[in-house]
Amino acid sequence: MSDTREDRQRDDTVHYDGAAGGWGSMRGIKEIARAAKPDPAFADTLRRQNKPGGHMCTSCAWTKPAQPHAFEFCENGAKATIWDLTTRRAGPDFFASHTLTELRARPDYELEIEGRxxxxxxxxxxxxxxxxxxxxxxxxxxxxxxxxxxxxxxxxxxxxxxxxxxxxxxxxxxxxxxxxxxxxxxNMCHETTSVGLKKVIGSPVGTCVLEDFEHCDMILFFGQNTGTNSPRFLHPLKDAVDRGCRVVTFNPVRETGLVEFADPQNPWQMTAGSPTEISEHYLQVRPGGDIGAIAGIIKRVLEREDERGDVLDRAFIAEHTHDFESFEAAMRAADWSLIERVSGLSRAALEQVGDIYVASRNVIGIYGMGLTQHVHGSQSIGMLVNLLLLRGNMGRKGAGISPVRGHSxxxxxxxxxxxxxxxxxxxxxxxxxxxxxxxxxxxxxxxxxxxxxxxxxxxxxxxxxxxxxxxxxxxxxxxxxxxxxxxxxxxxxxxxxxxxxxxxxxxxxxxxxxxxxxxxxxxxxxxxxxxxxxxxxxxxxxxxxxxxxxxxxxxxxxxxxxxxxxxxxxxxxxxxxxxxxxxxxxxxxxxxxxxxxxxxxxFEAGGFYRGNPVRDLKWKTESGKAEFTTPDDALSALGHAPGEAEFTLITLRSNDQFNTTIYGFSDRLRGIEGKRDVVLMAPEEIEKAGLVAGQRVTLHTDHDDGLERSVGGLEVVPYDLPLHCIGAYYPEVNGLIPLDYHDELSKTPAYKGVAVRIEA
CATH class of the missing domain: 3.40.50.740 (Rossmann fold)
Structure with missing residues (x-):
């Protein structure tokens, strides 16, 4: 099994054989409409959704183009609108019939399905x-x-x-x-961006606009699930790939939307055509191992600089950045064996990504909560900025950093x-x-x-x-x-x-x-x-x-x-x-x-842009320049490796979910149907732990504050994940996340980096 895992999701795991989008999205929308029973006028609302003069979706925060598609909504956006426009009602008669004690016994879905x-x-x-x-x-x-x-x-x-x-x-x-x-x-998702990104480039938000995706040569994804969290982004992403942009993804979970996409608005692709392959390389990094992965790419960039002498943008670094020399020294000194251990990836795989980066003129770095919801989330953002700064990938068309927000x-x-x-x-x-x-x-x-x-x-x-x-x-x-x-x-x-x-x-x-x-x-x-x-x-x-x-x-x-x-x-x-x-x-x-x-x-078409000083190479930082930052102890403090009986828990959202709102029980893009009380594990880990698929287990948090945290009744599901990593649904396992375990700078909870043990 290769480090880049270019193969499809493993046959010995639960998985989805289709692409993101396509007929599967249509069926998903239909199922939620059947349950929510929306006002028939919802179809007209969807027709106007995310268009100038229309209603802006209450789901994701992805941008709205000036020239919208005929249907400028995605599967989850349609579900959000259907959910809002349900004909079900929870009025005074409903509350007269139920005590709060009784209602607290109901699961999340059963509460919201009662209606408006x-x-x-x-x-x-x-x-x-x-x-x-x-x-x-x-x-x-x-x-x-x-x-x-x-x-x-x-x-x-x-x-x-x-x-x-x-x-x-x-x-x-x-x-x-x-x-x-x-x-x-x-505060629970992208506050790490507001604090961490502002510290290093002076802007608390991303630097890219939609036009940049028409001119980029490479896109790096870290911990972002486009197919579920912002599916309309798949359209410009597909267009970028079609014109030759190279996409590399780092994520512990193989998310279908970043593997391949079938455009629901493309009749050929919906019938006779093949879906678009999105990620050229998909590297299943260890949870929290992004700093190590980026360090490996940077070491390769520095090696190529030593060979060629023209890889780094020396003029940009001299004029627009601060503290490059100490950062460079730390990266050169970083040990490859440590990088491989921290990231869970091979040197060869990271060097291959580094070569693509060197060959690409304009690069965009994209990330989601998989990068931010860790104890060292702010430093992970700093490392991604470091990589972009090396070749001047800030303040020019087709380049920059772009955190993808969730809420609208x-x-x-x-x-x-x-x-x-x-x-x-x-x-x-x-x-x-x-x-x-x-x-x-x-x-x-x-x-x-x-x-x-x-x-x-x-x-x-x-x-x-x-x-x-x-x-x-x-x-x-x-x-x-x-x-x-x-x-x-x-x-x-x-x-x-x-x-x-x-x-x-x-x-x-x-x-x-x-x-x-x-x-x-x-x-x-x-x-x-x-x-x-x-x-x-x-x-x-x-x-x-x-x-x-x-x-x-x-x-x-x-x-x-x-x-x-x-x-x-x-x-x-x-x-x-x-x-x-x-x-x-x-x-x-x-x-x-x-x-x-x-x-x-x-009501300007495409919205009006409120601007970002970084696009004009203005840095509102303490030094007045973009900051190169070095991770604590040049990686070693960030390389916590789980013990033999310990796993890193990552919390997940399903395809029938928006934040804490549960629309249904189909996580189609992961191949999981009808349930949320699951724990996802690599088959090797299931066997090693003496478990079998379908067995019920309890998760316990390994945290030294003297408090017992556990969630039981979870069904073991074989899934394609890195070793020492398990996945479970948010918010069902939030009780396992210690309140004091959070990003050091922003206090964003570390929902994707908590150590847990499994009890049969």
Whole structure:
């Protein structure tokens, strides 16, 4: 078995024989539609999805082209829309029939399939049920409870789907109230990018735009599952491969979307043609071994420089980078045997990738959570930047670094102020605009929020969407603590487990989905979001709301804020709710360089680009240049190798899933059907552990904090994975992830790097 594993997925493992896309995607969409029973008008919504003047998908953050395809949606985007537009309802009658204790016994899927929430509800501890209240009663009750608390004890969490308009008001509300406790879903996935990438190139976001994929010669993928998490990206990726771009993938799991793709919008490929082979080389790196793999590529680049003398871009390095000499010395000194042990890959395989890199003029580095969700995630990002800097692959067409975000507006929320770090927000501007003194204390990250829930220092939790209690690490340990909060406010579209962990003062507030028409005092409203390539798009919903009692996220945030805060003549919650264009004016005033003429530009085809200084070779770092960084102890500290009876756990999302939302039980692209209670293992590891396929096992965390963490009842499934690596589904195994095991710089939990043991 070769190190590059160019063969198809192993015949002795569970696998999918087809390509990503194709007829399999069509069947997947059909199955979810059968279960969710959407409004028949969903087809018209899909026709407009991700097109200028239409509705922007609530699923992934991949960019929207200026000249869209006839169908500019993917399988998961269609599932998200179908899920939103279900005809099922979870209204007052449903809650009158079920206690929260009873509902907590249900799995995630059974909660959400009940349908759309329709009425504002308040928890009644006596009956252990949610009971309906009016919106005015809900706002007044929440405001009264929040006013009693020290603002520092409150947390305002935001999931990644809230619009720029809502996000801006939410952040303003938090600071007017008196805190910066504004974690969002990026704290659990790409906060490593926001912190780590900013440190080395001065930008907290990627540097590429869609046009770059038309001019690149090589694409390097690290820990990103395009086929499931951002399938529309497969179109430009296929086009790049068709014109000769060479794709190399590093991932412990052979993800079908980066193996081959059949374009559903290509009649020839859907009938008589063959799918497009995507990755020229697919290297199954050890979890967390990316630093070692990149070090091996870099050593090969330096060897070729020694042979030829023209490989490194010496002029670029001299003018635009800092600390190259110490980095070069460390890489030259790095031992190949250590690199092979850390990465799990052979020297020959890494040298082959290095040769491709040297032969390629324009290179793009792409990564996902497989790179970021490790203790040394920030350093992994730094190493990928190091590789790109060697040949000047920054600040020119067809080159750069491109983290692929998951949630549809998670990047944009940070852009307009959802941040626990006050230094990232123009506080002086906000203070002037709204005539107040904003708090300057650093707020809590997700990890620190959970610590505060556990120790009692967090008293109030307001959640703008999401399923926070299910998404976090140490879920089992933290669950009981949620019921000891003083205030818990959940703004949502469907029921999930976070809503069932109620304290005495808990409210469940239903909101519109993005595809629904949002009518306010001045008429129908539009909202905006930012994609992962830093383009901003307008979105207009057209579907009739699921219930007349629903409010928009903007209206809910403004309603709570107005009921909580003292009047301020410069803070006009009612006016902003009535006309979202006024909110966009505020964003433009707060961020004039990026959002000037916001209202005039919001429906530009392909979105308007808010810019990135790195594209102009401007580096907002401490040195004023791009930083070469050397990993701790020149690799040795990063080379933890599991013991004989120990495995590195990587958490996975299925093909019928978006974050914590479970649409169904088909992980088609991995060949797993009808179940999620599984643990994936290489056949050799199954045999070595004395197990057999289909056997039920328990996973135990190996972590020296004295706490027992285990998840049982998992079925052993033979799967093509590196040795000492096992996979299981997120969020079912989140209880195995220690809260204190996270990236050192950003505190992003290490969901893909925890050591576990298996008990039969």
């Amino acid at each position: 929430l329709t009425h504002p509800m308040r928890y009644d501890a006596t009956s252990d049920k949610y009971v309906p209240v009016s919106w005015d009663e809900a706002f007044a009750g929440i405001g009264e409870r929040l006013r009693r608390l020290d603002p520092a004890s409150a947390v305002f969490y935001a999931s990644g789907r809230a619009s720029l308009e809502t996000s801006y008001l939410y952040a303003l509300f938090a600071r007017l109230y008196g805190h910066n406790n504004l974690p969002d879903s990026s 507006n998670v990047q944009g929320q940070r852009t307009v102020g959802i941040s626990e770090k006050p230094e990232l927000v123009p506080m002086e501007t906000i203070a002037r605009m709204f005539d107040f003194e904003p708090p300057m204390e650093t707020g809590r990250t997700t990890v620190e929020v959970v610590e505060g829930v556990l120790d009692g220092s967090v008293k109030a939790f307001v959640s703008l969407g999401g399923n926070f209690a299910r998404a976090i690490p140490d879920t089992d340990r933290a669950e009981e603590s949620w019921t000891r909060l003083d205030v818990n406010v959940q703004i949502a579209t469907k029921l999930n487990r976070s809503h069932l962990l109620a304290c005495p003062n808990t409210w469940l507030l239903p909101c519109l989905v993005r595809a629904e028409e949002d009518v306010q005092a001045t008429g129908p409203q539009a909202v905006t979001m930012e994609d992962s390539l830093s383009h901003v798009h307008g979105s207009r919903g057209r579907r009739t709301p699921a219930a007349e009692t629903l409010k928009s996220e903007v209206a809910i945030v403004a309603g709570i804020a107005k009921a909580t805060l003292a009047p301020n003549p410069k803070v006009r919650w009612d006016d902003w709710t009535g006309d979202y264009a006024l909110i966009r004016d505020l964003i433009a005033e707060t961020y004039p360089d990026e959002f000037h003429d916001f209202n005039a530009r919001m």
